[in-house]
Amino acid sequence: MTRGLLWVVAVLVALFLLAPIIAILPLSFSSGSFLFYPLPGLSLRWYADFFTSDFWLPALWNSLGIGVAAAGLATLLGTPAAFGLWRMKGAFRAIAMGVVLAPMVVPVIVVAVALLLAFGPIGLVATYTGLVIAHAALGVPFVVVTVLAALEGFDPVQLRAASACGAGPLRAFFRVCLPQIAPGVAAGAIFAFATSLDEVVIALFIAGPAQRTLPRQMFAGLNDSISLTTAAAAAVLVGLSVVLLLVVMWLQRRGQAAR
Amino acid sequence: MNRPALLTAPLLLFLLITFVAPIGAFLWRGVTDAEVAPVLPRTVAALVSWDGAATPDEAAFAALVADLRDARARDRETGIGSIPRAAARLNADRPGFRGLLPMTARRVEASIEGSMRDAVLAISEEWRDAETWGAIRRAGGPLSAFHGLMALDLRQDAAGSIRAVPDDQAVFRAVLMRSLWISLTVTAACLLLGWPIAWMIATAKGLPATLLLAAVMLPFWISLIVRTAAWMVLLQREGVVNAALGAVGVGPLALMMNRFAVVLAMVHILLPFMVLPLVAAFRGLDPRLPRAAASLGAAPWRVFLRVTLPLCLPGIGAGCVLVFIQALGFYVTPALLGGPNDQMLAWFVGFYATRSVNWGLAAALSVMLLAAVGLCVALYGKLAGFRRPGAA
Numbered sequence: 001m002t003r004g005l006l007w008v009v010a011v012l013v014a015l016f017l018l019a020p021i022i023a024i025l026p027l028s029f030s031s032g033s034f035l036f037y038p039l040p041g042l043s044l045r046w047y048a049d050f051f052t053s054d055f056w057l058p059a060l061w062n063s064l065g066i067g068v069a070a071a072g073l074a075t076l077l078g079t080p081a082a083f084g085l086w087r088m089k090g091a092f093r094a095i096a097m098g099v100v101l102a103p104m105v106v107p108v109i110v111v112a113v114a115l116l117l118a119f120g121p122i123g124l125v126a127t128y129t130g131l132v133i134a135h136a137a138l139g140v141p142f143v144v145v146t147v148l149a150a151l152e153g154f155d156p157v158q159l160r161a162a163s164a165c166g167a168g169p170l171r172a173f174f175r176v177c178l179p180q181i182a183p184g185v186a187a188g189a190i191f192a193f194a195t196s197l198d199e200v201v202i203a204l205f206i207a208g209p210a211q212r213t214l215p216r217q218m219f220a221g222l223n224d225s226i227s228l229t230t231a232a233a234a235a236v237l238v239g240l241s242v243v244l245l246l247v248v249m250w251l252q253r254r255g256q257a258a259r
Numbered sequence: 260m261n262r263p264a265l266l267t268a269p270l271l272l273f274l275l276i277t278f279v280a281p282i283g284a285f286l287w288r289g290v291t292d293a294e295v296a297p298v299l300p301r302t303v304a305a306l307v308s309w310d311g312a313a314t315p316d317e318a319a320f321a322a323l324v325a326d327l328r329d330a331r332a333r334d335r336e337t338g339i340g341s342i343p344r345a346a347a348r349l350n351a352d353r354p355g356f357r358g359l360l361p362m363t364a365r366r367v368e369a370s371i372e373g374s375m376r377d378a379v380l381a382i383s384e385e386w387r388d389a390e391t392w393g394a395i396r397r398a399g400g401p402l403s404a405f406h407g408l409m410a411l412d413l414r415q416d417a418a419g420s421i422r423a424v425p426d427d428q429a430v431f432r433a434v435l436m437r438s439l440w441i442s443l444t445v446t447a448a449c450l451l452l453g454w455p456i457a458w459m460i461a462t463a464k465g466l467p468a469t470l471l472l473a474a475v476m477l478p479f480w481i482s483l484i485v486r487t488a489a490w491m492v493l494l495q496r497e498g499v500v501n502a503a504l505g506a507v508g509v510g511p512l513a514l515m516m517n518r519f520a521v522v523l524a525m526v527h528i529l530l531p532f533m534v535l536p537l538v539a540a541f542r543g544l545d546p547r548l549p550r551a552a553a554s555l556g557a558a559p560w561r562v563f564l565r566v567t568l569p570l571c572l573p574g575i576g577a578g579c580v581l582v583f584i585q586a587l588g589f590y591v592t593p594a595l596l597g598g599p600n601d602q603m604l605a606w607f608v609g610f611y612a613t614r615s616v617n618w619g620l621a622a623a624l625s626v627m628l629l630a631a632v633g634l635c636v637a638l639y640g641k642l643a644g645f646r647r648p649g650a651a
Binding site for chain 1: 265267281282286452455456458482485495501530559588595612613
């Protein structure tokens with residue numbers, strides 16, 4: 001009895017979670033220009049609008065470019081750091097972990113305003129560099145946590161074996177360790193990319209008109225009047241998110257298979 | 260050579276420069292004052308020994324005139340508006356200063372015969388008021404309690420005693436309470452809604468459990484702005500819900516720009532952060548323990564209260580803290596779905612930093628926000644313990 005009731009509630013909650021997204025997606029295929037049902041007919045006009053627009057298309061390219069650059073920087077910095085933290089003990093490790101994880105818990109508005117103040121005098125406000133740096137800082141904790149989790153399944157004895165066979169530490173890392181934790185590193189990079197792709201607040205405060213990202217453009221669109229092009233943009237972002245989710249699931253399966 | 264430390268060094272350096280230092284420098288503004296002292300150094304010095312009750316003596320007025328003359332000459336030479344900047348800071352303390360200071364600076368340029376005090380008082384009677392001078396003394400820096408007090412709706416008068424601002428000017432305590440209250444409501448709603456679905460995901464098997472988990476994971480990955488946009492499309496006046504209501508002859512209702520819409524969307528956005536720790540907690544629960552309690556004769560509610568709940572408490576606490584921390588810092592969703600009375604601390608931080616360029620107040624509000632988050636993180640550490648993957 002109780003279990004039946006729990007099932008009903010659980011399914012209702014699942015519907016609550018999916019409903020808004022399911023509701024907005026078909027609207028983007030409407031041939032009319034209203035944001036409600038029933039649809040007058042189906043068309044791709046809003047997608048055509050999105051992909052020919054002088055505002056939306058550059059925003060999409062900005063988002064992808066900044067996301068890739070930020071994820072790359074976060075992965076380059078985060079992977080060796082995770083490896084170091086994995087071999088580390090004691091108070092220094094606790095402090096280092098605190099610093100590395102801080103971007104996950106500090107409210108992003110505080111980061112945005114602080115960076116606006118700090119980047120102003122050094123000319124990084126309204127530049128791609130500034131935005132990439134900020135997004136990389138936000139994405140780094142995800143890289144470190146994911147790589148650390150991947151390293152849990154890696155036996156450090158192999159490193160000693162590699163060293164005994166005459167490999168230097170660098171060679172041992174690249175030839176023995178990295179191939180085994182590669183799915184974790186890739187998943188971390190995707191988490192960092194997704195973080196950048198989602199990010200609105202920092203983009204609002206420190207990006208200029210040239211660096212406007214897709215979420216920032218959506219924020220602006222939502223603030224005055226919602227058009228169906230915004231719905232199409234939302235659908236594009238949902239599509240990207242689904243692709244990223246599938247890639248991460250595939251990587252996790254590979255990571256488990258590697259063990 | 261310590262190789263692990265060397266490997267973490269680049270990242271730590273990067274975060275120190277791009278994250279820790281900027282936030283530190285920003286928060287520092289909340290406890291300091293740097294705009295007024297460079298413009299009025301002699302005035303600030305002359306006010307050190309002032310009693311804060313009567314209008315200051317001739318020496319303070321002479322210092323003010325000398326400072327303003329120098330500052331105006333300097334501003335003209337460098338093209339930097341240091342007087343307007345100092346005036347803006349003083350105006351935040353005492354409205355009227357934005358006009359008073361530049362106007363006085365302009366008028367004292369002419370040579371003055373006799374008493375500086377009489378000449379300045381002739382320019383504006385405002386200079387007779389002790390509170391005018393109190394504002395300059397409070398802003399004299401370098402350390403300053405002004406912004407911190409303001410963020411708590413308190414202020415210090417010229418004589419130095421601290422009291423609450425009049426009710427019609429009090430803003431920030433209400434904003435803090437509102438932020439805490441919204442976050443608490445959202446956390447409670449997430450726990451209430453998250454429990455059944457997490458329980459089913461943890462205990463059911465096969466396809467139904469996978470589908471439920473997918474229903475949680477998919478929104479988790481979809482960007483916050485998209486989910487906020489979806490709620491706007493649903494709730495706006497010409498939106499999906501009102502159109503459906505209109506078809507059955509109800510409405511249109513004002514579903515947006517209110518507290519309900521903000522809480523609803525925030526629950527939707529944060530629910531996965533509650534469900535995932537709960538699933539982990541329920542999966543870690545040994546199913547034999549509740550069964551043993553039941554076989555020993557405990558009623559179902561008793562099994563729940565005495566066995567299931569205490570065993571899952573760390574996971575529940577972790578989920579609640581995770582949701583609460585994130586809710587406290589929300590900016591975008593209340594900005595888009597809420598009315599003027601639904602904005603949270605984060606919105607005011609952004610407002611004072613950009614639109615009214617009052618960095619000190621923005622920093623003091625950020626300190627408040629960070630303090631609340633810090634308390635929750637400490638609580639999380641106590642409840643869940645900071646796991647150390649790979650520490651072995």
